[in-house]
Amino acid sequence: MAELLAGYRTQRGSDLTRDGMFLELLAQNSSDVVAEVFYSDVTHLMTLSTFRPELPLEVVEALIERAKHLLP
Secondary structure (H helix, E strand, O other), rough: OOOOOOOEEEEEEEOOOOOEEEEEEEOOOOEEEEEEEEEEEOOEEEEEEOOOOOOHHHHHHHHHHHHHHHHO
């Protein structure tokens, strides 16, 4: 797991059910998943899902950039 910006870290994994890989954004203090970028092996598309109403834009941008490098 790598620290993204102060207060957040990422975790990468695979999902056999959804047939793809993901990069999760976790809150450092609670380990709650607050966002996810998912790469589908079926459609070859990346999607962003957020699970917290407000996230700093610079954190979302950093998550997307990291996903572009770490996911297929």
